[in-house]
Amino acid sequence: MLRKNHALLYLFLLVAVLLAACTPETAGTAPSNPPTQNQPSGTNEPPSAPPKQDLVIGFEADAATMLANTDVNYVTDIQIRNIYDPLIDRDKNGALIPVLATEWKNLDPLTWEFKLRPGVKFTNGELFNAEAVKYNIDYILDEKNNSFYRSRWKDIKEVKIIDENTVQIITVQPFPTLLFRIADDLLIMAPKHTQEVGLEKAATNPVGTGAYKFEKWTRDESLQLVANEEYWQGAPAIKKLTFKIIPEFSARLSAFLSGEIHLFKNVPVDSVERVKSSDNGKIEMVGSSRINYVALNTFYDGPLKDKRVRQAINYAIDVDDLLKSVLNGYGTKMTGPLSKVNVDYTETKDYGYDPDKAMALLKEANIDPKSLKLQLDTPNGRYPMDTHVAQAIASQLQKIGITVTVQANEWGNHLAKIRQHEMKDMFILGWGPAFDAQGTIENLFTEKAPYSGFYDKDVEAMIQKALPVFDPTERKKGFDELQNRLVEEAAWVPLWQQGDLYAVDKNLEFTPRADEKFSVFEMKWAK
Known part of the structure; x- marks a missing residue:
């Protein structure tokens, strides 16, 4: 893919530093909302474990919205990245990789050009194209949308559609880290859907091009997604994905040990041995x-x-x-x-x-x-x-x-x-x-x-x-x-x-990432 020499050097430096310095550290904790109930009242029966073609991730807090490009918040971003694709992403070492954009270059210090992946469709059948890219960047820049990303994109002057699969981003001054902003911030919502149903409804019924399709969102309880069988990278191995909101550590740990959930992040440092010694659990650790x-x-x-x-x-x-x-x-x-x-x-x-x-x-x-x-x-x-x-x-x-x-x-x-x-x-x-x-x-x-x-x-x-x-x-x-x-x-x-400590079902093939993403498309159950 095309880049200026200085941009290439900058990315090589990024990869080198990450490979050299990423060291394991510690874990985290969770907000104080009322814990999700793990079983019906009046019974001592343990909850039944979900079938193994499904995946349930225990998560510490609910997303603020299902809209992309709105809430600068880890708990929102991690969940919705399974619904929406970015133009550019990072690999497990932090290096930039193409996704919906296949290549990019600087035409001059104020102009970046991106070639887009042809033939990709949103899960409602809309075609992904340059119009979709322009819509999503304009969404961030529009003050009416109250995007918390706006201050990070203030140097964008305009987005030009060159043809169906080519877009240019014009900046008001040189923006050498634009590729990083795109990778870390920008996700692509379906423009026609968002405009037709309005932002309020789109915030609870999202449409993207990602590996998973929205099924149901119950506030402060769970987000349920199903595999996008027509996904442009291939059908996901895991067919149903649930983010189960369990704010308290003790409840999250109990749910994991009972098999109600298969994966959660931020294991307390004093609970590591308990997970390791359990019948179904292992610990994965990565420097964040x-x-x-x-x-x-x-x-x-x-x-x-x-x-x-x-x-x-x-x-x-x-x-x-x-x-x-x-x-x-x-x-x-x-x-x-x-x-x-x-x-x-x-x-x-x-x-x-x-x-x-x-x-x-x-x-x-x-x-x-x-x-x-x-x-x-x-x-x-x-x-x-x-x-x-x-x-x-x-x-x-x-x-x-x-x-x-x-x-x-x-x-x-x-x-x-x-x-x-x-x-x-x-x-x-x-x-x-x-x-x-x-x-x-x-x-x-x-x-x-x-x-x-x-x-x-x-x-x-x-x-x-x-x-x-x-x-x-x-x-x-x-x-x-x-x-x-x-x-x-x-x-x-x-x-x-x-540092991040993860409790992981022993049969789940999962590799933690330095950027903390739960990219479920990369996961599968061992046969």
Whole structure:
């Protein structure tokens, strides 16, 4: 496929870093909605196991919508990617591969051209073509649709249809990571269906070109999909797919051990041996491209607007101890905003654990630590031992006199509070897949990005200067400077590169991915 030399070099670098640095780490947790009932009341009979041509995945939270290109949310994206295809995807190592687009090239610094796969149909019979690509990108850009992806696509000027299977994307300035944005964000909805039924109905009755067709969605209970037997890559081996929403770990584990579900992600580190010793289970582990951190919120009018206070908190939190005592040694420590699996990673200063320096910085800021009363928000069950981590951080800060109140939130509410700038001093969040610097830094350190917790006008100016740079060496230099500047500003307390632990039925052929996708088309039952 065609590319500029610099773009090719950038992708080779990406693959090399991923292959070299992807290391196994830890697992996660789940939101605090009422658990799904595993059996009818009034009976002690265990639930019957689903037939083995079917697959049931236990999932921690429900999707927000079935619309593509709308909700920047892992739990939504993972489910709907089985319904919709992308133009470009990533392989298991993070390298870009063709899907609905077969090749692409730069015609000039502002123009990208894509050749589309001919003959592909949506599951309602609509033909996939250039019109469908234009519709979906225009959907993101249209303010009326309230897409949370819009800030990531702000440099798109227009989409031109050249012919049925050729489309051009015109940008307002050079957009060197456009291919990454397409791979990580863009999914293709059926335009005629979406327009005819309207967005509200399409949000509960999706139509894509993917390996699975929508069958039924019961809010906060399950999403049921059936195999698309006419799928352009061939009929899926697994004929029926159900995402069963089971927010609580204990209920998810019980459902797995009883055979009610066959697969779930984020096994608690203290439950690994129980899965391994079960009759039907095994553990699969992979280093994720997701990062976990504590945001030190400058959108809230509190003491963390002072850089010295943010630096003090970095010195007062012992990340090494958290990894050892809470995550049982499964994590890989980070010192800056990017993990080592990110192609743009550079080594940054490690604050380390130094409570004396923390006290000195607070004194310099004329703050008595005993007067500091901060709030730390955390999701309950979304990330590896997240509430346990939050409580441990509160205990560490208490050692220098800072009082921290931990507020545990249901996952959807946690995201809404961040987007609406309703968080107080600190909050725990994860971000990923995170393969390139722009995908993290632009989305988490600019004023208008939906999940940002830190804003500084000089840092934003540095970001905007780096974004349009096409030359890989100059671009890397710009993002290296940004990583060091963000550490100096103590924008976060970086925690760790997340690792993923999966409980897997022994008879299921499943390979976990660094990007955390449940691509069921790639799975099958052993004969």
